[in-house]
Amino acid sequence: MLIKKQPDLTYADVTPKTLYMGRRNFLLGLVATGAAVEAWKKLPRLVSAAGTGSVPVKLNGVVKWPGSTSDTQTPIEKVTTFNNFYEFGTDKGDPSQNAKNFVTSPWTVSVEGEVAKPRKFTMDEIMKIAPLEERIYRHRCVEAWSIVVPWIGYSLSTILKLVEPTPKAKYVAFESYYDPKQMPWASSAGIELPYVEGLRLDEAMNPLALLCVGMYGETLPNQDGAPVRMVIPWKYGFKSIKSIVKIRFVKSQPPTTWNMYAGGTEYGFYSNVNPSVDHPRWSQASERRLGPGLGLFTRKIPTLMFNGYGDQVASLYAGMDLRKNF
Ligand SMILES: Nc1nc2c(c(=O)[nH]1)N[C@H]1C(S)=C(S)[C@@H](COP(=O)(O)O)O[C@H]1N2
Numbered sequence: 645m646l647i648k649k650q651p652d653l654t655y656a657d658v659t660p661k662t663l664y665m666g667r668r669n670f671l672l673g674l675v676a677t678g679a680a681v682e683a684w685k686k687l688p689r690l691v692s693a694a695g696t697g698s699v700p701v702k703l704n705g706v707v708k709w710p711g712s713t714s715d716t717q718t719p720i721e722k723v724t725t726f727n728n729f730y731e732f733g734t735d736k737g738d739p740s741q742n743a744k745n746f747v748t749s750p751w752t753v754s755v756e757g758e759v760a761k762p763r764k765f766t767m768d769e770i771m772k773i774a775p776l777e778e779r780i781y782r783h784r785c786v787e788a789w790s791i792v793v794p795w796i797g798y799s800l801s802t803i804l805k806l807v808e809p810t811p812k813a814k815y816v817a818f819e820s821y822y823d824p825k826q827m828p829w830a831s832s833a834g835i836e837l838p839y840v841e842g843l844r845l846d847e848a849m850n851p852l853a854l855l856c857v858g859m860y861g862e863t864l865p866n867q868d869g870a871p872v873r874m875v876i877p878w879k880y881g882f883k884s885i886k887s888i889v890k891i892r893f894v895k896s897q898p899p900t901t902w903n904m905y906a907g908g909t910e911y912g913f914y915s916n917v918n919p920s921v922d923h924p925r926w927s928q929a930s931e932r933r934l935g936p937g938l939g940l941f942t943r944k945i946p947t948l949m950f951n952g953y954g955d956q957v958a959s960l961y962a963g964m965d966l967r968k969n970f
């Protein structure tokens with residue numbers, strides 16, 4: 645493990661190398677050294693150095709979704725420089741630096757498997773299938789930090805219905821783009837790639853599950869999962885898979901990247917936000933919110949069951965033991 649004296653700390657140094665530090669040790673380190681503030685002071689430099697590749701463009705005609713949270717939004721500067729996107733490096737500052745030249749056009753998403761009408765959607769088609777909505781959601785990472793983001797997109801169910809799932813379809817499997825040439829950092833990420841995720845069909849059809857093409861009024865920055873990603877606000881952040889190329893309807897529960905990690909002992913398939921079920925290596929009872937202000941984090945707040953979206957999703961899990969199905 646790399647240990648530096650405080651004055652030498654850089655932004656990258658205070659971000660988690662989960663594979664040799666562990667997510668919990670990262671958080672403890674951040675609190676213990678006060679390095680978060682130091683890191684944040686350096687951020688403006690990182691931001692101005694970014695942006696030589698494809699740049700987000702303004703999205704017009706976006707309608708305001710009525711269910712948005714009134715929680716204070718996290719500033720765009722923090723959401724776009726504090727990322728988890730292991731294909732582009734495992735430090736929080738890596739994706740904003742390393743994904744600058746990520747080629748996201750042309751792009752297609754193949755929707756296939758147990759469906760009557762499999763189809764490849766171009767990004768142009770995806771942008772026009774339904775009116776784009778701005779939905780301000782809380783996003784709670786399993787590492788116990790959280791952000792509040794005005795995402796743009798529409799319910800995943802809209803596109804799923806178009807391909808007409810057969811009665812055999814019980815789960816939906818997602819796959820991220822993976823190109824070792826564009827993502828040389830991926831080989832040391834310590835997870836299996838391409839990144840894969842999955843939902844039960846009824847979870848995928850829940851209106852809250854967002855197919856996301858933008859944020860803060862613009863198309864997605866590369867580091868946040870351009871050109872199209874999922875946002876599933878009642879589940880831990882890693883379920884919200886980025887840069888999707890394939891959506892496949894399947895008969896049985898699909899493998900997922902973080903569930904495969906550590907033999908499924910650390911990250912469950914469901915991974916619903918749940919303050920009463922701790923991660924084996926840390927508590928999930930509270931979280932650090934990234935908000936406005938000089939420091940990286942504004943305050944520590946209690947974590948809510950289903951991240952506060954229980955009214956809309958709790959019924960999906962009626963009768964299930966959420967400790968067993970964590
Ligand atoms: N393909 C891919 N998707 C991913 C990840 C990743 O490493 N690769 N990280 C996940 C995790 S752990 C989180 S918290 C969110 C972070 O999204 P953000 O960087 O836009 O905040 O993306 C998720 N989607």
Ligand SMILES: [Mo]
Nearest residue numbers: 785786881882
């Ligand atoms: Mo996460």
